[in-house]
Amino acid sequence: MRFYEFESKRLFGKYGIPLPKGSKVAATPAEAKVVAAEINGPVVLKSQVLSGGRMKAGGVLFADNPDQAAEAAKKILALEINGHKPRGVLVEARAPIAQEYYVGVTWDGVARMPVMIFSDMGGIDIEEVAEKHPGHISKRHFSTLMPFSDFMAKELVAGVGLSGDHLNRLSRLAASLARIFQAHGLTLAEINPLARLDDGTFFCLDGHVDMEDDARDTQKGILKDLGIDPEEKRQARPPTSFEIKGAQVDAADPRGVAGNVVEFDGDLGLVIGAGGGSLTLFDAIRKHGGKPANYCEIGGNPSVSKTCELTKLILSKPGVKKIAVMMNVVSNTRVDIVARGVIKGVIESGQKPSEKIAIFRIPGSWEQEGFKILEHYGVEYCDRTVSMFEAAGRAVAKMKA
Amino acid sequence: MSLFIDVEVDASARSNADLVKKLVEVCPVNIFAASSGKLDIVDAHLDECTLCELCLNAAPPGSVKVKRLYGTKDVLVRQS
Numbered sequence: 001m002r003f004y005e006f007e008s009k010r011l012f013g014k015y016g017i018p019l020p021k022g023s024k025v026a027a028t029p030a031e032a033k034v035v036a037a038e039i040n041g042p043v044v045l046k047s048q049v050l051s052g053g054r055m056k057a058g059g060v061l062f063a064d065n066p067d068q069a070a071e072a073a074k075k076i077l078a079l080e081i082n083g084h085k086p087r088g089v090l091v092e093a094r095a096p097i098a099q100e101y102y103v104g105v106t107w108d109g110v111a112r113m114p115v116m117i118f119s120d121m122g123g124i125d126i127e128e129v130a131e132k133h134p135g136h137i138s139k140r141h142f143s144t145l146m147p148f149s150d151f152m153a154k155e156l157v158a159g160v161g162l163s164g165d166h167l168n169r170l171s172r173l174a175a176s177l178a179r180i181f182q183a184h185g186l187t188l189a190e191i192n193p194l195a196r197l198d199d200g201t202f203f204c205l206d207g208h209v210d211m212e213d214d215a216r217d218t219q220k221g222i223l224k225d226l227g228i229d230p231e232e233k234r235q236a237r238p239p240t241s242f243e244i245k246g247a248q249v250d251a252a253d254p255r256g257v258a259g260n261v262v263e264f265d266g267d268l269g270l271v272i273g274a275g276g277g278s279l280t281l282f283d284a285i286r287k288h289g290g291k292p293a294n295y296c297e298i299g300g301n302p303s304v305s306k307t308c309e310l311t312k313l314i315l316s317k318p319g320v321k322k323i324a325v326m327m328n329v330v331s332n333t334r335v336d337i338v339a340r341g342v343i344k345g346v347i348e349s350g351q352k353p354s355e356k357i358a359i360f361r362i363p364g365s366w367e368q369e370g371f372k373i374l375e376h377y378g379v380e381y382c383d384r385t386v387s388m389f390e391a392a393g394r395a396v397a398k399m400k401a
Numbered sequence: 402m403s404l405f406i407d408v409e410v411d412a413s414a415r416s417n418a419d420l421v422k423k424l425v426e427v428c429p430v431n432i433f434a435a436s437s438g439k440l441d442i443v444d445a446h447l448d449e450c451t452l453c454e455l456c457l458n459a460a461p462p463g464s465v466k467v468k469r470l471y472g473t474k475d476v477l478v479r480q481s
Contacts, residue, residue, distance in 0.1 A: 303430075304405075304448045340405050340448055347404065369452070372472030373405065 001211045002234050004048045006090045007226050008207035011184070012191070014225075015176045018203040020044075021093035032073030035091040036066040042094040043069050047076045049084040050234055057081045062094065083238065100193035100205070102126050103174050105181040113141045116178055118156045118170075122193035136160055148182060150175045169202055170194075184222055185215025242317055246296070249309045256302030256333065258310040258341075266291025268358065268399055269314035269323035271307070271342055273298035277328030277388065284392035285324070290399060293320045301333045307341020308348065315349045315356065322358040324395035329363045329384055335370030338362055343377050354378035358398040361391035403447035407468040408432060408456070414464040415440040424465070427455040452477065 003011070006025045013019050022039040025048060026032035036043045047059030054060050059081050061072035073089045100122035108115040119137045121129045130137050138159025142152050153175035157167050173194065181189040188210040195205045211219060216230045223230050239247070242263045250259025257273070268290050272278040278297045285292050294314055298307065314323055325342050327333070339360065346353045360374055363384035374381040380398075382391055414420050418438040425433045425440075430449035433456070434441040456465050457479040467477040 334451070337451070344404055344448060372469075376471035 001213055001216065001232075002050050003209040003211065003226075003228070004050065004087055005046065005207060006048055006088070007228060008189075008209040009090075009204060010226050011180060011209060011222070012177075012204055012207055015180050017173055017176050017191070018201065019092075020095065020203055020205065023090065023092045025088040025090050026073055027077075027088045029070040029073040029077070032089055032091050033066040033070040036063060036069035039091070039093045044092050044094050045069060045072045045076055046090040046092070047079060047081060048087040048090055049081045051082040051084045054081060059086070095195075095197055097193075097195045097205075098198050099196045101170065101196065101202075102129070102190075102192045103170070103177055103194050104188065104190035104192065105178050105186070106188045106190075108141060111141055113143060114178070114181060116140045116142065116153065116156045116174060118160060118174060120160045120162065122195075126192065142178065144182065148175065148178050153178060165200065166196070169200075173202060184219055185212045186210060187212050242294070242313070245313055246310070249306065249313060252309070253303055253306040255306060256298070256300040258296075258298040258302035258306045260297040261310075261313070262295040263317070264292050264294055265319070266293045267319050267321045268395065269293045269317065269320040270296055271298060271311060271314065271323055271325040271338075272296060272327060274328035274330050274333070274362075275299075277326070280328070281324075281326045281388055281392055284389045285396060287389070288393045288396040290392070290396035293317055298327070298338070299330070299333055301337065302341065304337055304341045304344060307338055308345040311342045311345025312349050315346065315351065322356055322395070322399060324358045324392070325360045325362065326388060326391050326395070327362040327364070328388060331365055333362075334365050335362045335367040336373055337366070339370040339373045339379075343373065343379070358395040359391050361386060361388065403444060403470070405470055406447045406450040406452075407470055408442055408447060408450070409466040409468065410440055410442065410460070411464045414460055420460060420464075423459045424456055427459045429453060429455070432456075454479075 009019050009023055022035055024035045026035055042064050045061050047054050059076055059079055061076060063069040063072045076089045077086055102119040102122040104117045105114055117126060117139050119126060119129050121133055121136045138156055140152055140156040142148060154171040156174055157170045177189050186209060188208060190208040191204045193205045194202060196202050220230050240263045243261055246259040246261035270292050272281045282292055282295050314320060343353045346356045354377060357379045360379050360381040371381060416439055421435050421440045425435050430446055430451060432443055432446045432450060434443050454477060457477060462479045469475050
């Protein structure tokens with residue numbers, strides 16, 4: 001779950017990370033004027049949307065006095081950015097900046113541990129820094145099992161050659177960010193830019209936080225403190241009609257899971273799932289050069305009718321040529337029931353299972369029964385002796401044939 | 402129309418009110434329904450059959466048959 005900038009900053013503030021003066025959200029131009037008057041100096045006003053490109057879109061404006069701030073807030077509050085309406089406008093003091101830095105903490109999926117990233121080139125995408133200026137970036141992994149120690153943050157910051165007072169101050173900020181990341185089930189905690197003023201002080205100019213969805217239950221307290229409804233869903237974009245229909249398929253029948261779909265623009269429909277299998281299979285399809293039409297999750301023994309409806313939905317998507325039905329080895333989902341569901345869905349869509357199903361690879365409970373059904377309908381299938389990666393390759397090969 | 406499963410119940414079983422009630426109770430996917438004490442088979446639910454054999458065990462031997470409409474076309478039936 002993504003946090004708005006003002007929520008990220010509130011969280012950072014609770015851990016002592018310095019913020020710009022003011023840093024309050026206004027819901028109206030009048031409120032923005034009051035905050036600007038409190039700051040009593042030049043201000044920056046920032047649209048609170050869950051989207052990038054705010055500056056380019058006109059969602060960040062500057063004002064020198066409260067009247068200008070009210071006018072700027074009026075413009076920002078009326079501005080939709082990439083389909084997102086602003087939650088409010090953040091009003092903060094402007095101050096002369098000597099240098100901008102980057103500090104972030106995220107998960108390294110390959111190392112299977114959190115990683116801190118620091119750069120003395122902030123204000124731009126960290127990916128761009130990594131590509132063009134690798135000497136200006138440092139990384140430091142840390143364990144989630146051991147207590148976090150400040151020396152790790154110091155190693156991180158020193159990695160780009162900083163020393164002295166700047167090293168000490170920045171290390172404390174990086175350590176705080178790592179502790180926030182660990183304490184609150186985050187997948188991303190980022191300050192970019194982290195600004196140094198002429199007087200040598202630092203503060204968070206912009207912040208991003210993503211919380212793991214599954215952490216919401218354990219993080220109810222902090223979410224309440226930040227004014228976030230734990231049930232509120234925040235997605236990078238509004239769900240498409242295809243995705244809404246998928247959710248309806250899932251909600252219509254309590255048996256198992258079949259419907260959590262995400263739409264993509266490829267031509268290979270995916271009926272996939274099982275304990276992380278869906279992510280693995282999605283990646284495997286792409287690795288083989290395939291173009292998924294969707295991501296989805298099935299599991300927990302969905303009924304025949306539920307799988308049938310999901311299959312029909314995926315086949316109804318324009319451009320879908322075939323579907324691949326693949327899972328990891330399953331013990332809680334019956335192979336024969338899924339086989340019935342997808343075959344029924346294909347037939348009810350007016351298609352032939354033998355032509356429309358590129359591959360069926362679900363090993364597990366009742367697989368022999370499932371294989372009988374697949375053989376009856378001439379569908380190519382494989383068991384656990386064929387890896388998920390190889391099965392994905394076979395599906396992609398059929399698309400190219 | 403079902404593609405995978407068919408269920409046959411003989412006439413005497415269909416009109417046995419106690420047995421009808423039992424069949425309606427035991428089927429986990431609601432293939433059986435009672436109508437004025439007689440048994441109806443819900444076609445729309447046939448393909449949901451999990452081959453659990455609870456209906457076979459609830460009824461007298463041979464009175465309920467569960468047919469697979471694929472592969473070897475095996476018939477599940479309780480032997481006496």
